[in-house]
Amino acid sequence: MKKVILFDVDGTLVKAGGCGLKALNRAILSMSGVDDICSQFELQGSTDRDNFNNAFKAAFGRKPSKKEFTKLKEKYLEVLPEEVDKAVEDGRYENIKGVENFLKYLSNCSDVFLALATGNFEEGAHLKLVPSGISHYFSIGGFGGDYERREDMLMSAVKNVEKFIGEKIQPPQVYVIGDTEKDVQAAKAHGYHSGIVMDGFGHPERLRSNAPEIIVDNFSDILPWLMWLGLKKDPKGVSRGSYICPDTPIEHAYYGMTGVGSFLSKKDFNEMEKMIKKAKHRKP
Numbered sequence: 412m413k414k415v416i417l418f419d420v421d422g423t424l425v426k427a428g429g430c431g432l433k434a435l436n437r438a439i440l441s442m443s444g445v446d447d448i449c450s451q452f453e454l455q456g457s458t459d460r461d462n463f464n465n466a467f468k469a470a471f472g473r474k475p476s477k478k479e480f481t482k483l484k485e486k487y488l489e490v491l492p493e494e495v496d497k498a499v500e501d502g503r504y505e506n507i508k509g510v511e512n513f514l515k516y517l518s519n520c521s522d523v524f525l526a527l528a529t530g531n532f533e534e535g536a537h538l539k540l541v542p543s544g545i546s547h548y549f550s551i552g553g554f555g556g557d558y559e560r561r562e563d564m565l566m567s568a569v570k571n572v573e574k575f576i577g578e579k580i581q582p583p584q585v586y587v588i589g590d591t592e593k594d595v596q597a598a599k600a601h602g603y604h605s606g607i608v609m610d611g612f613g614h615p616e617r618l619r620s621n622a623p624e625i626i627v628d629n630f631s632d633i634l635p636w637l638m639w640l641g642l643k644k645d646p647k648g649v650s651r652g653s654y655i656c657p658d659t660p661i662e663h664a665y666y667g668m669t670g671v672g673s674f675l676s677k678k679d680f681n682e683m684e685k686m687i688k689k690a691k692h693r694k695p
């Protein structure tokens with residue numbers, strides 16, 4: 412059965428050194444004279460349509476007209492390549508560790524299809540990926556220039572893949588890899604699998620409370636990802652629906668005690684921490 416793996420861009424494939432934020436700041440500055448507009452709201456995990464509307468509203472006190480939105484987008488795309496270059500020059504641009512090897516491996520799997528699912532405009536996503544050397548793995552995707560809601564952008568990514576391969580895709584065939592809780596929420600809204608890269612821009616507690624199926628720092632070890640994707644067997648021989656990689660000492664301990672990989676609620680997490688502390692202090 413074909414597996415469709417959808418990758419977010421910022422914080423998941425690359426860290427582009429804030430070039431999108433800087434380009435949006437410059438675009439708003441040139442239209443309104445207001446500087447550093449992006450300091451007034453949170454951009455991470457939202458779509459460009461949402462972010463650009465918010466930036467315009469913060470500067471002008473109202474929503475942009477269609478024409479104004481297009482103008483803002485044009486200004487942004489005009490200065491983005493320069494900001495990407497600056498980020499590379501200043502050493503602010505980096506690929507997420509191990510991503511080249513992971514994509515190479517996946518691209519050689521016959522039953523796997525790779526696509527982008529990002530809040531960026533399509534043009535913006537490709538511009539941001541130019542220095543990464545991995546953009547050739549992604550010919551199509553879903554993009555946040557047309558959608559305010561990440562859920563709708565994800566759905567469009569899957570529809571575009573269906574059109575491209577000429578096959579209907581069922582939700583369990585879709586694996587979403589992102590770095591914020593918004594990626595997880597959008598994936599769950601459609602019944603897709605969700606995996607999280609911790610080295611991105613997500614907030615650890617918010618990520619855990621949204622319970623993705625897997626959280627791993629990056630792609631330097633691809634085995635947990637491959638097990639999650641069902642492309643490799645769990646070497647421990649434990650059969651579970653989804654492989655959960657414990658990412659904290661507490662969860663390692665929980666896994667060691669129960670044999671079950673699980674993300675704990677905040678309350679359970681605190682309880683477990685207390686239990687482990689107590690056990691450590693107990694005299695033999």
Ligand SMILES: [Mg+2]
Binds near residue numbers: 419423456
């Ligand atoms: Mg992201």
